[in-house]
Amino acid sequence: MxxxxxxxxxxxxxxxxxxxxxxxxxxxxxxxxxxxxxxxxxxxxxxxxxxxxxxxxxxxxxxxxxxxxxxxxxxxxxxxxxxxxxxxxxxxxxxxxxxxxxxxxxxxxxxxxxxxxxxxxxxxxxxxxxxxxxxxRELSLLRESAEQRYLNIFEERPELIRRIPLKYIASYIGITPQALSRIRKRIS
Incomplete structure (x- = not known):
C-alpha cells in the first residue's frame, strides 16, 4: 500500500x-x-x-x-x-x-x-x-496511420509493450497481425 x-x-x-x-x-x-x-x-x-x-x-x-x-x-x-x-x-x-x-x-x-x-x-x-x-485513442485512429499508431505505443511504454501479445497490439491499432508483422519488418 x-x-x-x-x-x-x-x-x-x-x-x-x-x-x-x-x-x-x-x-x-x-x-x-x-x-x-x-x-x-x-x-x-x-x-x-x-x-x-x-x-x-x-x-x-x-x-x-x-x-x-x-x-x-x-x-x-x-x-x-x-x-x-x-x-x-x-x-x-x-x-x-x-x-x-x-x-x-x-x-x-x-x-x-x-x-x-x-x-x-x-x-x-x-x-x-x-x-x-x-x-x-479516438484522435489517433482518425488522424494517424497504423504504422504511426504502432510507433506511438512503442515510444510511450517500450519496456511494457514487449509484454503484450502482438495480436492484441494489432487489434488495438486496427489492423491484422499479418499487417503488423509487415510494419514491424519495414521499420526494423
Whole structure:
C-alpha cells in the first residue's frame, strides 16, 4: 500500500486524515494473467488502481476481439461508463500479466466523496485520466496511420509493450497481425 500512498501524496497532496479515510476503503487483489476482471454484460462495481501489471479492455465479436485499451501500473482502470451509470458493460476487462490492483467499490467511493475533500479530487482525476486516454485513442485512429499508431505505443511504454501479445497490439491499432508483422519488418 506504500506505493499507492506515495502516488496519492505526490499527485493529490493527500493529508494523513484523508489518506486514512481513503485507504480504509481500498482492498488489495492479486490476479494471475488472463484473469477476467469484468465480463461483458456485468455491471462495473470497482474503480481500481494498478500497482503492478497490465490490463486490457476489449469488445468480443464474431471475428474475434477488438482491443481498445491497455492500462499500465500507476494508473486507474475501470469500465468507467458502466461504473458511473451502474449499467451492464459492453466490453471485457482482463489482465494480460500477473496484476495487483487496489480496488474501491462504487458504494465506498460515494462514502469517500462525502467524507473527504480529496475524495472528489481523486474521483475527478480518475475520470479525467480515463477520458484523456479515450480521446487520445479516438484522435489517433482518425488522424494517424497504423504504422504511426504502432510507433506511438512503442515510444510511450517500450519496456511494457514487449509484454503484450502482438495480436492484441494489432487489434488495438486496427489492423491484422499479418499487417503488423509487415510494419514491424519495414521499420526494423
Amino acid at each position: 506504500e506505493q499507492i500512498k506515495r502516488y496519492f501524496e505526490s499527485e493529490f497532496g493527500i493529508s494523513p486524515s484523508d489518506w486514512e479515510i481513503f485507504s480504509s476503503k481500498l482492498e488489495r487483489h492479486e490476479f494471475p494473467k488472463k484473469s477476467t476482471l469484468l465480463r461483458l454484460g456485468d455491471v462495473e462495481n470497482h474503480l481500481s488502481f494498478i500497482e503492478k501489471g497490465i490490463v486490457r479492455l476489449y469488445i468480443p465479436n464474431e471475428d474475434g476481439e477488438l482491443t481498445f485499451g491497455f492500462v499500465f501500473k500507476d494508473a486507474f482502470v475501470s469500465a468507467y461508463d458502466s461504473f458511473l451509470t451502474q449499467k451492464p458493460s459492453e466490453y471485457v476487462v482482463e489482465t494480460i500479466t500477473d496484476t495487483v490492483l487496489w480496488r474501491l467499490n462504487h458504494k465506498d467511493l460515494q462514502e469517500v466523496y462525502a467524507a473527504s475533500a480529496v475524495g472528489n479530487l481523486i474521483g475527478r482525476r480518475a475520470s479525467e485520466e480515463l477520458f484523456l486516454k479515450k480521446s487520445k
